Amino acid sequence: MIKKIIMKNLICSNCAAKIEKSLANLDYINSASFNFPNQVMLLDVTEEYNEESAVEEIKEIVDSIEDGVDTYSYDKRHLIETVKRVESYYSVFIGVAIYIIGFIFDHYGIAWGFIPLFWIGYSFIAFKLIKKTLKGIKRRDYFNENTLMFIATIAAMFLQFYYEAIFVIIFYTIGEYLQHRAVHRSKQEVSALMDLKIEYANVLVDGKVIIRDPHSIKKGDIIIIKNGEKIPVDGFLIKGTTSLNTSALTGEAKLSTVKVGDYILSGNLNVGSLIEIEASKEYQESTIAKIIDLIENSTNHKARTENFITKFARYYTPIVTIAAFMMFLIPTIVDSANYQEYIYRAAIFLVISCPCALVISIPLSYFAGIGAAARQGILFKGSTFLHMMTNVDNIGIDKTGTLTHGNFTVGDFSNEETLKIAASIERYSNHPIAKSIVEFYRGDYYDYDVIEEIPGQGLMVTTDKGKILVGNRRLMNKHNVKVKDKKVLIGSNVFVSKYGKYLGRVIVKDQLKSSSLNVIRRLNKKYDITMLTGDNDLIAREVAESLGGINYISNLLPEDKIKYFNEIKTKKLKMFVGDGINDAPLLRNADIGVAMGNGSEIAIDVADVIIMNDDLNLVEKAFRVARKTKNIVYQNIILSLGVKFSFLALAGLGYSTMLMAIFADVGITLIAVLNSLRIIYSRRLNV
Numbered sequence: 001m002i003k004k005i006i007m008k009n010l011i012c013s014n015c016a017a018k019i020e021k022s023l024a025n026l027d028y029i030n031s032a033s034f035n036f037p038n039q040v041m042l043l044d045v046t047e048e049y050n051e052e053s054a055v056e057e058i059k060e061i062v063d064s065i066e067d068g069v070d071t072y073s074y075d076k077r078h079l080i081e082t083v084k085r086v087e088s089y090y091s092v093f094i095g096v097a098i099y100i101i102g103f104i105f106d107h108y109g110i111a112w113g114f115i116p117l118f119w120i121g122y123s124f125i126a127f128k129l130i131k132k133t134l135k136g137i138k139r140r141d142y143f144n145e146n147t148l149m150f151i152a153t154i155a156a157m158f159l160q161f162y163y164e165a166i167f168v169i170i171f172y173t174i175g176e177y178l179q180h181r182a183v184h185r186s187k188q189e190v191s192a193l194m195d196l197k198i199e200y201a202n203v204l205v206d207g208k209v210i211i212r213d214p215h216s217i218k219k220g221d222i223i224i225i226k227n228g229e230k231i232p233v234d235g236f237l238i239k240g241t242t243s244l245n246t247s248a249l250t251g252e253a254k255l256s257t258v259k260v261g262d263y264i265l266s267g268n269l270n271v272g273s274l275i276e277i278e279a280s281k282e283y284q285e286s287t288i289a290k291i292i293d294l295i296e297n298s299t300n301h302k303a304r305t306e307n308f309i310t311k312f313a314r315y316y317t318p319i320v321t322i323a324a325f326m327m328f329l330i331p332t333i334v335d336s337a338n339y340q341e342y343i344y345r346a347a348i349f350l351v352i353s354c355p356c357a358l359v360i361s362i363p364l365s366y367f368a369g370i371g372a373a374a375r376q377g378i379l380f381k382g383s384t385f386l387h388m389m390t391n392v393d394n395i396g397i398d399k400t401g402t403l404t405h406g407n408f409t410v411g412d413f414s415n416e417e418t419l420k421i422a423a424s425i426e427r428y429s430n431h432p433i434a435k436s437i438v439e440f441y442r443g444d445y446y447d448y449d450v451i452e453e454i455p456g457q458g459l460m461v462t463t464d465k466g467k468i469l470v471g472n473r474r475l476m477n478k479h480n481v482k483v484k485d486k487k488v489l490i491g492s493n494v495f496v497s498k499y500g501k502y503l504g505r506v507i508v509k510d511q512l513k514s515s516s517l518n519v520i521r522r523l524n525k526k527y528d529i530t531m532l533t534g535d536n537d538l539i540a541r542e543v544a545e546s547l548g549g550i551n552y553i554s555n556l557l558p559e560d561k562i563k564y565f566n567e568i569k570t571k572k573l574k575m576f577v578g579d580g581i582n583d584a585p586l587l588r589n590a591d592i593g594v595a596m597g598n599g600s601e602i603a604i605d606v607a608d609v610i611i612m613n614d615d616l617n618l619v620e621k622a623f624r625v626a627r628k629t630k631n632i633v634y635q636n637i638i639l640s641l642g643v644k645f646s647f648l649a650l651a652g653l654g655y656s657t658m659l660m661a662i663f664a665d666v667g668i669t670l671i672a673v674l675n676s677l678r679i680i681y682s683r684r685l686n687v
Helices: 013-024 051-065 090-107 111-125 127-138 145-158 162-193 287-296 304-334 336-352 356-375 383-391 416-426 432-440 473-478 514-523 537-546 558-567 581-589 601-606 617-653 658-676
Strands: 002-008 029-035 040-045 070-073 201-205 208-212 222-225 235-239 242-245 255-258 275-279 378-380 392-398 409-413 451-454 458-462 467-471 492-498 501-509 528-532 551-553 573-578 592-596 609-611
Touching: 002 051, 013 029, 013 040, 013 051, 051 070, 051 127, 090 111, 090 127, 090 162, 111 127, 111 145, 111 162, 127 145, 127 162, 145 162, 145 336, 145 658, 162 658, 304 336, 336 617, 336 658, 356 378, 356 383, 356 617, 356 658, 378 383, 378 617, 383 392, 383 573, 383 592, 383 617, 409 416, 409 432, 416 432, 416 458, 416 467, 416 492, 416 501, 432 492, 432 501, 467 473, 473 492, 514 617, 528 537, 528 558, 537 551, 558 581, 573 581, 581 592, 581 601, 609 617, 617 658
Parallel strands: 392 528, 392 573, 528 551, 573 592, 592 609
Antiparallel strands: 002 040, 002 070, 029 040, 201 208, 201 222, 222 275, 235 275, 242 255, 378 609, 409 501, 451 458, 458 467, 467 492, 492 501
8 A cells, every 4th residue: 555745845865765664664654765856755555554653653753864854645735734943043143243253353363262253153053964863873874965975074173174174064054955946945946837726626515605625525516617727627518618728637738729618637727617517527537637646656667776865875874974084094003193184084975975966866867758759749757767768769659640630531432321221330339430430321220239348340230030140251250251342442441241141331531640650750760660550461551651651560469469569579668659459568568658649548557658648749858858858967977977086086196175165065966956847948849
């Protein structure tokens, strides 16, 4: 069982790792994983988990590790108003004032006064650092950035490098504040891309309109939506006609006209007249809630790079701490007269070693990439899929509803009797081809009692006189019905037989999407594309040639698609793009499954990436976002490690100072965080 706990204001990455480890030691928690950008702790709990008492215990653990964190249940997030914490820096200001007095004493040669003042000033300025260090020691956690910084500055103080020690603490405090603001700002920028939150709903109760929390809406409630308001839950339009702005869900600024009887998705904006809808789902099950949950928890599926950085930081800090100690010990044994110089070098080495830039910027880069994609109408279910998409070299793609509109129309039919029988039987099927025949037919229907659907073949009616068949050639061959039509007509053939005799056929056609022609031709230059379809070879060949000569496999049953997709040879990863219920097994089976948003709900549930409309241009944009994110992640890794190792080498040779060390720590972190934000503002992603 999975539970979520919000830990707002938890910015320290190392602290989050320690909290994860502490929570995993609780009897009722199997494992814990912190979603850094969203500040949500994901818990795998046992049956003994009691939320009320557990949250209190978890809060105590969090407070023992990090100050200023708001800890509460994810399920109650809409009921809790957290207090905006204003961090107090009074002790820093007091310490600086005392230090200035000490500086004056030192300037005028009052030796008996300035040294105690420097130590008192240090105590005030480093108060938060000392407090965190003592908390770590109490927990037997000796290898963290607070302890490293404390050891480094206290060593500088004992060596009488008073000004350097105090400037390190001041710049560290300023850098920590700026880092906190930069991360907070980046989260706001990403959140602003997805303005999906719905604050209230107008519910009609006994003839009166009552404003309610969307979470309290029940199935069957009547909701009033005024001009400029968002649809709070999914439902059917029961009164009025209006236009909806669907850009919040699809990323496309396009208006959609709806009328009575239409099914409306939550999150769309009413830009027309007042309407009434009947809620068909509660808020938690509505489209908007699922999308928000998907975006908020998208980084729970961490990319391999993120997991590597987490493990790297876990071993990196103890190693550099030991290295710093050896940097002092070994030269001191050889040259004990200059032990103070070696202590100073080791202290600088410790300050430089903090891995904050990597641990903060890498998850933030993926989060920004996911946010930028969401603005375009592309939803990644995890940063792992965003990263994996850059390693795709083979794409399998469905035809109907993906490459084509899926809006079939009857192009020809053998005779009126054939059409009447086909429409009378196909009205019991939900298949798009069946619906197109029923919509085309105008007339009375035959009444049939026993109708059986044969998956991948068609429908069969059993009567006293025999069987009536409506379906493909496979169904006809199975029942030994000889198809007499020899003329080749492009389209989907729906054959009809009555009591073992062939009557005729209905030809149903579909049209390629305009986006398919350009997008597939471009993608075919970079990737091997194979169309998988249940249509006959003639239709499949025509579509494949229209798209620039892509590979295709035709006459496939749903179970055949998985088989033939798995047989496609690849050196990297394979991706499948589809939309229908029949595609769901393959969407789950593929390395990366991409579902078109206008498709079935089950396909969206099992897919790894969701395109919120049926525009294939968004598949191309998804590749673009993935590549941009990966490039920025690698830039941050190279920048952070390159600068740190360079400065560590300088520190080891005695050519670095404390201020240079602060730049290598806090300065590089700020640069990496700002670099991550480039994903959001990239113009090329918006083309």
